[in-house]
Amino acid sequence: MDRNEKLSEHFTFGELIRSEMAERKGIDNTPPQDLIPKLKRICEKLLEPVRKHYGVPFRPNSGYRSPELNKEIGGAKKSQHCLAEAVDIEVAGVSNYDLSVWIRDNLDFDQVILECYRQGEPTSGWVHVSLKDSGATNRSVALTYSNRKYSEGLIA
Numbered sequence: 001m002d003r004n005e006k007l008s009e010h011f012t013f014g015e016l017i018r019s020e021m022a023e024r025k026g027i028d029n030t031p032p033q034d035l036i037p038k039l040k041r042i043c044e045k046l047l048e049p050v051r052k053h054y055g056v057p058f059r060p061n062s063g064y065r066s067p068e069l070n071k072e073i074g075g076a077k078k079s080q081h082c083l084a085e086a087v088d089i090e091v092a093g094v095s096n097y098d099l100s101v102w103i104r105d106n107l108d109f110d111q112v113i114l115e116c117y118r119q120g121e122p123t124s125g126w127v128h129v130s131l132k133d134s135g136a137t138n139r140s141v142a143l144t145y146s147n148r149k150y151s152e153g154l155i156a
């Protein structure tokens with residue numbers, strides 16, 4: 001699949017698989033073909049609604065991660081990024097806390113995690129959001145990750 005090919009109206013295949021680390025380390029971050037429909041689902045069910053709500057173009061920080069890339073960056077062992085079920089995002093001009101709350105209150109998702117957010121610094125950290133394959137049960141779990149530990153709920 002061509003990197004410029006659109007997975008949804010505003011998001012390309014390349015944006016969902018790009019990784020500075022993969023490029024720097026020469027890691028091939030191309031997903032297996034059968035994961036592409038899941039990336040499409042992430043675009044349509046998570047990214048497009050966020051894009052529509054805020055009306056601001058943004059590029060996901062991290063979508064799919066090959067197992068090799070995930071290991072390199074020290075990602076969680078069972079990371080949903082490796083299953084093409086998760087994406088890390090920030091939206092310019094929107095606090096990451098507010099973004100995580102909007103997702104929790106408005107979208108169907110498996111997990112939303114406010115990661116490495118520092119109170120009083122709206123642009124600190126990022127929002128991790130995941131969605132399982134169609135047919136699977138999504139847990140709608142909201143968590144905050146900071147100082148290397150997870151806490152329940154979204155904590156500003």
Ligand SMILES: [Zn+2]
Pocket residue numbers: 062081086087088128129
């Ligand atoms: Zn993530």
